[in-house]
Amino acid sequence: MKSAHEPGEVTLIEALSRGLPGDRLVVDPDVLAAISHDEAEWAPAGKAVAGVRARTEAEVQHVVRACAELGAAIVPRGAGTGLSGGANAVGGCVILDLSRMNQVLEIDPDNLVCVVQPGAVNNDVKAAVAEHGLWYPPDPASAPWSTIGGNVATNAGGLCCLKYGVTRDYVLGLRAVVGGPVAYGDAVRLGRRTTKGVAGLDLVGLFVGSEGTLGVVTEVTLRLRPALAGTPRTVVGAFPDLVSSGQAVAQITRRGLTPAVLELLDRACLEAVEEWKHLGIDADAAALLLARVGHPGDSGAAEASAIAATMNRGGRAMGGAVHRRRGGRGAVRRQAAGLPRARATRPGAHRGRLRAQVPSARDAGADQHDRGPAWRADRHRRARRGREPAPVPDHAAG
Numbered sequence: 001m002k003s004a005h006e007p008g009e010v011t012l013i014e015a016l017s018r019g020l021p022g023d024r025l026v027v028d029p030d031v032l033a034a035i036s037h038d039e040a041e042w043a044p045a046g047k048a049v050a051g052v053r054a055r056t057e058a059e060v061q062h063v064v065r066a067c068a069e070l071g072a073a074i075v076p077r078g079a080g081t082g083l084s085g086g087a088n089a090v091g092g093c094v095i096l097d098l099s100r101m102n103q104v105l106e107i108d109p110d111n112l113v114c115v116v117q118p119g120a121v122n123n124d125v126k127a128a129v130a131e132h133g134l135w136y137p138p139d140p141a142s143a144p145w146s147t148i149g150g151n152v153a154t155n156a157g158g159l160c161c162l163k164y165g166v167t168r169d170y171v172l173g174l175r176a177v178v179g180g181p182v183a184y185g186d187a188v189r190l191g192r193r194t195t196k197g198v199a200g201l202d203l204v205g206l207f208v209g210s211e212g213t214l215g216v217v218t219e220v221t222l223r224l225r226p227a228l229a230g231t232p233r234t235v236v237g238a239f240p241d242l243v244s245s246g247q248a249v250a251q252i253t254r255r256g257l258t259p260a261v262l263e264l265l266d267r268a269c270l271e272a273v274e275e276w277k278h279l280g281i282d283a284d285a286a287a288l289l290l291a292r293v294g295h296p297g298d299s300g301a302a303e304a305s306a307i308a309a310t311m312n313r314g315g316r317a318m319g320g321a322v323h324r325r326r327g328g329r330g331a332v333r334r335q336a337a338g339l340p341r342a343r344a345t346r347p348g349a350h351r352g353r354l355r356a357q358v359p360s361a362r363d364a365g366a367d368q369h370d371r372g373p374a375w376r377a378d379r380h381r382r383a384r385r386g387r388e389p390a391p392v393p394d395h396a397a398g
């Protein structure tokens with residue numbers, strides 16, 4: 001881009017402000033710095049010239065055209081929870097913040113689709129469709145903060161991806177502002193909103209995971225599923241070493257059992273959870289295997305029992321037990337706090353005695369919104385240790 005301002009020449013900031021309401025432009029150095037990097041602290045971040053907090057697709061088009069005219073790079077940004085530096089500024093760029101375009105535009109229960117703006121937060125979309133008895137499955141651990149636009153750009157996956165798939169499996173169509181081929185700033189509609197769509201090239205599939213390199217996503221049509229009824233069952237198994245826990249995973253897969261979630265926590269992870277949440281987990285196990293069976297009724301009960309039996313039979317499981325989870329995260333915490341401490345010490349000695357439930361990373365993080373300064377300081381500390389996204393400063397969030 002042109003860095004020096006010649007007399008009579010339009011600067012990038014002037015060009016941007018010509019087509020934007022005054023409150024969209026970010027030039028305050030502190031605020032700009034706060035939105036110039038994601039959660040990848042190791043990745044270098046350059047110095048942005050300005051930020052734009054777009055609220056409409058037309059504003060996105062204006063930014064793309066102005067930057068194309070003056071040769072400036074654009075870095076789209078959702079919530080900045082990425083772990084690869086994808087939302088980090090490059091020198092002289094404009095940070096295009098999509099987090100204010102956060103509306104759920106349409107929910108169509110008859111066709112199991114919804115249409116959202118790119119800045120809609122994953123968990124907010126889940127909550128909105130849940131009111132209609134629907135479910136948006138992709139569940140990155142960052143779901144309380146990360147945006148659908150960011151999820152699309154990174155093809156985010158989560159705990160339930162083994163059974164229910166990743167973001168790509170739920171994006172039916174999208175709108176994006178692209179950099180050509182006809183003219184910079186064109187808005188294009190790609191994909192469909194029907195279940196079947198086999199004609200032509202899969203341009204939506206190309207866009208998903210492209211990390212902002214093909215264009216700026218301004219609207220997403222998502223496939224939904226009917227919400228699962230009933231109480232999920234969690235199966236917990238403790239293992240004396242990682243190898244035996246891996247063997248249990250292989251056995252579960254080989255038997256055709258497909259839990260909605262199958263998560264392995266090694267010793268370091270268990271200690272980190274205990275240090276963080278003080279759930280009273282002091283199992284001597286080297287690994288815990290957590291499986292969650294989401295579907296209700298007898299078939300769900302049978303699958304949970306089969307998973308527990310597989311863990312116990314899997315050679316060296318120290319314990320496998322099925323728990324019904326009632327009442328969401330609070331119940332998990334109360335249950336964990338009131339349960340006996342696990343004391344499994346040798347293979348087979350304490351079969352079925354393990355009673356600790358560990359919340360998933362998402363469960364643990366989902367209540368972290370809107371806390372006070374102490375919480376924010378704690379979040380910064382954890383973010384430095386790579387566990388949670390750092391909060392954007394208050395003055396930057398306005």
Ligand SMILES: Cc1cc2nc3c(=O)[nH]c(=O)nc-3n(C[C@H](O)[C@H](O)[C@H](O)COP(=O)(O)OP(=O)(O)OC[C@H]3O[C@@H](n4cnc5c(N)ncnc54)[C@H](O)[C@@H]3O)c2cc1C
Binds near residue numbers: 079087155
């Ligand atoms: C605690 C924590 C847990 C995480 N857990 C998971 C996990 O389980 N699974 C997983 O896959 N990831 C996970 N991540 C990584 C991150 O949350 C995901 O990559 C997420 O999809 C990023 O969303 P975002 O809104 O924060 O996007 P950002 O970080 O802001 O951006 C990510 C990329 O998308 C591009 N982008 C953003 N919005 C748009 C848009 N509208 N149009 C075009 N490009 C855009 C950016 O330029 C950048 O390249 C985790 C991160 C943290 C901090």
